[in-house]
Amino acid sequence: MDTLDDLFARLQEATAPTEIEALQDGIWQIWLTAGHPVLDKHLETGMRALAAGDYTLAIQQFTLLTEVSPDYAEGWNKRATAYYLRGEYNASLRDVRETLRLEPRHFGALSGWATMLRMLGDDRGAFRVLSRLEKICPAWPGLQNQLRDLRDRLDDQNS
Template sequence: MDSLDDLFARLREATAPAEIEALQDGIWQLWLTTAHPLLDKRLENGIRALAADDYTLAIHEFTFLTEAMPEYAEGWNKRATAHFLRGEYKASLRDVQETLRREPRHFGALSGWATMLRTLGDARGELRVLRRLEQLCPAWPGLQQQLRNLRDRLDEQAE
């Protein structure tokens, strides 16, 4: 099995959407395991709760993960998602920051952060985050178009 570093190195060079998707899937497989059966079960419970729109239970499960294993980035990321879906952007942004402190290459957290900044109307912040995502994978599907649109919007605002 490839290491996380190997997968990220290949992701940086990947250009074909199918290859990018396969590499992302490989990275997610590594991120979605704690290597502790009880904690994996809590993660699974939280993911199921998210899918069922039970954000309170999801936050409870992911909080258990962040307290039991604070260095595990995905617990923070999943809780950020639950907070975001519940409309709690400040809590979500805090958890995104914790995720990125533990795994600066977390493209899911970066993508979510960019979405939140777009929702909050912070185009300059969104551009900064999307540039970080671009460093991880310049050929990320749709990213270059997003960056062009955002730069155009910012240029129009500057005029």
């Protein structure tokens, strides 16, 4: 079975969208295992609540996960997603930072962070975050277009 490091090394080299997607799926499979049946149950209940639009229940479940297992990056990432969907961007950004402290290669957290920064009008910050994502997966679908758009906007602001 591939380790996270193996999958990330291959993701850095991948260019075909289907290969990138397969590698990301493999990484998500590892990330979505909290490592204990009780923790996995909180994660599963939280993800179901998230899918159903019950962000309060999702946040409660992911908060339990982060309290019981503070080193489990995906608990923080999932709670960041729930906060984002509820419109609580500052709380979401705090959890994104914690996710990335624990797993600096977390492409989902980086992508979400860049989206929020763009929404908040911080093109320079979004560019920096997407540049970090580019180091992990240069061929991430749509990434080069986003970087080019941001570069153009930043150039226009500076001229």
